[in-house]
Amino acid sequence: MNQSYLKMSSEELKQQFDAVLAEYNEIKSQGLNIDMSRGKPGSDQLDISNDMLNVFVDGNFKTEAGFDVRNYGLLQGIPECQKLFAELLGVKPENIIVGGNSSLSLMYDYVAQCMFIGAGFTPWSKQGKVKFLCPCPGYDRHFAICESLGIEMINIRMTSEGPDIAQIKEAVKDSAVKGMFVVPKYSNPQGITFSDSVVKELAELTPAADDFRIIWDNAYIVHDLSDESDRLLNIFSVLPERNKNMIIEVTSTSKISFPGAGVSCLASSEENIKEILKRLTVQSISYDKLNMLRHVKYFKNADGIKEHMKKHAKILKPKFDAVLDTLNADLSGLEIAEWNEPNGGYFISLDVTGGSASRVGVLCKEAGVTLTNVGATFPYGKDPSDSNIRIAPTFPNPEVLKQAVKVLTVSVRLACLENLIK
């Protein structure tokens, strides 16, 4: 256990500072160039799914019902892919729209539709100011959708069980509050899975806005790191009739098969599906059904996907462990940082309590390690306490990763010591 910086004398802090600065300069001189900015799978993970690209050697391009997936049609997706996602999400196949390669597009297009066409009522944009609740730290691309569409964002505190329900209940009394994005399982970046109680409370919200929507971005639905996986309550199973149109769930195979060449889906109520299809029938003739059938032929069913995910976990677990081991060895006991130990997902969230996260970002960058932009995990890129750092350990190989995390811990210590001795 390291000695707490907070209990050191000025003299001891000065000695620490000199030692850490020397260590930092030594690392900096190595001329590293490591990118830990995004949740990108490593190339060994990509190889896992290569066989999927050969499933059509049998020359069979038809669905069970005899539809040739190489031709136009089936706007809602091929039935067997609807079924696959329905099984994974615990909903009925008819409540699924199978999308293209990007669940982000499904979300953007849906929120834009609510803004300019409406969610069962007058378009949001014609009702005055539009606000979204943003549990944070959170996913920067959710915030970017809001910002680009002119939606005002309101920070909501995250607890270890999910977003702060009391704060949400208060906020939804304002009818200008039209929605929120959440990542309910292995949240980005903290890896928090919402408790049953939080899921139920969200399902039973009584927002002032009749057209309030929760975008349930279940991006990490099967992305467990080990057998000790978190279990997320199916929100549709506890949704009261009055809120039946409130949930828009999305997920994709981006981090199951290929990022950018997977298949996404959206699940919602019959009414919402109808509204979305009404727009979609103008926007497209169909999504890529060859890719849908490719995935169905390869995975077969939800169990097939879950088995497949064990191969990813086998690669990712040592990477997460490497980060956590280094954080533990270098930072525990210093009382200058806190972090989580997630059971899945793609990130580790580090909170720097003794210095500024933005200073850590600069120090890392100067030593050749690119982190996710500090601040990006908050709306408008502004972390009010300048403390959160998102660590994306998946892309670098384990050796490089260890170097990168070393740069990070040394930078955290240095930034904190700069603060303490000034």
Place this chain on the structure above:
Amino acid sequence: MNQSYLKMSSEELKQQFDAVLAEYNEIKSQGLNIDMSRGKPGSDQLDISNDMLNVFVDGNFKTEAGFDVRNYGLLQGIPECQKLFAELLGVKPENIIVGGNSSLSLMYDYVAQCMFIGAGFTPWSKQGKVKFLCPCPGYDRHFAICESLGIEMINIRMTSEGPDIAQIKEAVKDSAVKGMFVVPKYSNPQGITFSDSVVKELAELTPAADDFRIIWDNAYIVHDLSDESDRLLNIFSVLPERNKNMIIEVTSTSKISFPGAGVSCLASSEENIKEILKRLTVQSISYDKLNMLRHVKYFKNADGIKEHMKKHAKILKPKFDAVLDTLNADLSGLEIAEWNEPNGGYFISLDVTGGSASRVGVLCKEAGVTLTNVGATFPYGKDPSDSNIRIAPTFPNPEVLKQAVKVLTVSVRLACLENLIK
């Protein structure tokens, strides 16, 4: 040559009517069920591209620059696919965004962006009424985009050289007129290729609106039926500097490789590309780059695509000939219908001058042949003269096609005779 109905006596017309009615009833009794409603390739056309699905047996997933297409990134598309489309369209690769499986989505998303985010100026939707010019007969899905986004449509007459330029010049004096969709080569449904003069006149328009856009839907760019192909002037080559942002060209491989599983692209000015990427970076992380590389590996270059198209022509030419032969045999000389003989594209356009097209649609439907909804080739589904019928000859096999066109010509004659003897 048939005798003109217009020169027949009442007695002769009555005899004709009885004979044609008997023929119609005979056909009706056969219980046909033929769909000629959409421009769908036949399954023999789909087979042509099957080998494309095996290009990754070499296990090489990298671009020339070493980027792994299985992972996130490259929002604008892989460079070799930008190059492929650039060669096809005669523009620079940097002016290309490679899209997903649907050029329709590229168009919808762009027009929606102009409406709600703006085309370099205040969003169209905030400038008051928004109008589009619609050369017609035209493509129903273009009209659907306008209608769904609340854009008022103004009919523009088509001539044998393209849309009526005088009418367009007059219409664009209204600053509420913000754009138009055109299919400049083998137009849908008439198969007309715009003359050089029309292309130049369009390029040199002086619209009152600074944010006027022409969506240049070059869907049939290489879709020739024989060596006697039409040649379309590259509009970018004659575009004056003041109109550099006026053209948004799109095309796709939907009818080259697989409909719904091809690759689309958009070509425009540097400024427009920047504006679109700004939205796209929020809407998606990237389009499907595996599919881009799949197409590049298979086609190699523009010549590869053109060679490939000869295989489609070999299948399609006999189908077009079968339709034209039957139209000629059954309708020429009667003076009740006119049609075109296109050198490419996906449609034959029939104008019924002696009866109502909608009556023909009903008669065909009752005899088991589904045509494109009569009226669909005009804005709001309303053909002012109720004369245009779009024939989509590509999907049925030649034998079935002959039956279907027979139903059509008998229906045209019957509808006309009903008119003449009443």
